[in-house]
Amino acid sequence: MKCSVCENPTTKRCIRCHTTYYCGSSCQKKDYSNHVLDCPSKYADILVKNVFDNVIPTNWAVRYEYGFRNCLDPIDESMLLGLYIGLIKIIGCNSSRLHSWWKSGNLPFHIKNAYDKSGYTSEYYKWFLKNEHVLQGLRKYEGTKSDNDLVNKLYEIAKPYLSEHDQKVPIETLPESKRIVFIFYTTMLSGRIPRIEELNWIEFGFCSCKFDDDYLGEMEERRLGDLYRELIIQKGCKVDEFHDAYISGSLLDLLKKKCNSNDCDWLSERKIEIKKHNQPAKSVYDLKQYVLGESVSLQRSVTEDYGFKNCRTEVEKENLKNIYRKLIKSPKFEPRDLYEACLEGKTYHYVRSILPNETLNANIFKNLYIF
Structure with missing residues (x-):
């Protein structure tokens, strides 16, 4: 992995979130003002954010402490997320209460009690009653x-x-x-x-x-x-x-x-592509990983090919990332088409064809290495 600040190779990571990498204390201190916003004091905060984003947690600690690691099937992970969505969005359980339930070592009991008292039921809750084992024996994540x-x-x-x-x-x-x-x-x-x-x-x-x-x-x-x-x-x-x-x-x-x-x-x-070992991946797939993943470093190929090098501020960079996120989630999007457009210097025109109503700056999408 790479340090999130200087991009030097490192295996060290934040001891709280275990997702952001630093080569040493110097780089960690430099990034503190940014990272503290994404590194909550308890993992229930991350779970609540995932619930409101409708995404299955990818943070290792959240998956370990809240049962997702115990699911042996992607469908079960979806059902567990649905259980938490009902608990948090509909019943109104906040992160502090969820954390205290987890800390007590009896999360399944408290979840059942909350659902039964609220009178709310769902297919996710019915699934849970048959699969309580996924939330049994949960322990603190210790890196x-x-x-x-x-x-x-x-x-x-x-x-x-x-x-x-x-x-x-x-x-x-x-x-x-x-x-x-x-x-x-x-x-x-x-x-x-x-x-x-x-x-x-x-x-x-x-x-x-x-x-x-x-x-x-x-x-x-x-x-x-x-x-x-x-x-x-x-x-x-x-x-x-x-x-x-x-x-x-x-x-x-x-x-x-x-x-x-x-x-x-x-x-x-579907033109599924599977590369061989040590064969470079197309930069469009690095772009997808950066845009859709959590705490994924911005690769040099993505920086230079897809306009991030042209961004003057972090706000511009984040706005560009959001545009690509909308693009990738569009039913009309084809990664190979974007890659070909990038090679021809026509990234802006391709993005415009898929997202005609977005406010786009043509200069941002320019590839500096294509004339």
Whole structure:
């Protein structure tokens, strides 16, 4: 990861939110006035913000402390979010009360009590009554220690897919490309899809899926995830075979060869792109990751290709980010079309064609390297 201030490589991160990276105390102090606005004193504040934004939490601590890590299926994550939406938006529970319930160690009891007293019920609450286990035994997020506990659990799930030799050696001794594949297996086998902020969201083609108008905009990404699970679980694809295809850039061919023909036709129709290891991603996918993700660093390619280099103030930069967010969420948006427009120096014209009613500054969208 990169320091959010100087962009130097670092593995250190804010001990409170665990999402923003700094190379040292100097850069952390420089960013304090900005970061304090995004780094609340309790994780319930972040959860409440996610609820009002209608997005499943991506903050590691929120997911750990409020049950999302215990969901083995994306649908269950959606149901849990719906439970919190009812609790916060309709019943009126605030972050302080939610935090105190969590701190008491009996969050499920208090949620049931709040719903029963209010008389409000929903499909999400009915789901919860059958799945209370996702909110049982919740503990404080302790950064690396908590992450390691989860990693160890996921490791045991994915370990049988490794070769006999690789099962006997530490994961960190495997080649980088195989470690990437193994992490991807843990994600698929736990019923999830990579989050936008993760490397594997780009590495394995989720970035090329269209943002849908369904509840979370992830319908196509989930469909791609189901295809991978069919390949891995139903067809028994081991890590070595998957890794060979990843290295050679033939993962799409592997999916088409072994999976359901109708879904494979969808791969071609939607022009899903899966790159090979160490192949640079198209800058449009870095743009999508920056615009749709949380606490994602602005990559140099995005800065230079999509107008952020032309922004004179942070306000202009944030306004441009919001424009691209609206663009990407538009049903008419196609990432490859934006990428081609960028290469031809026609980014402004493309954005204007999709968002005709937006106030746009043509000079902002100029690519300084195209004449």
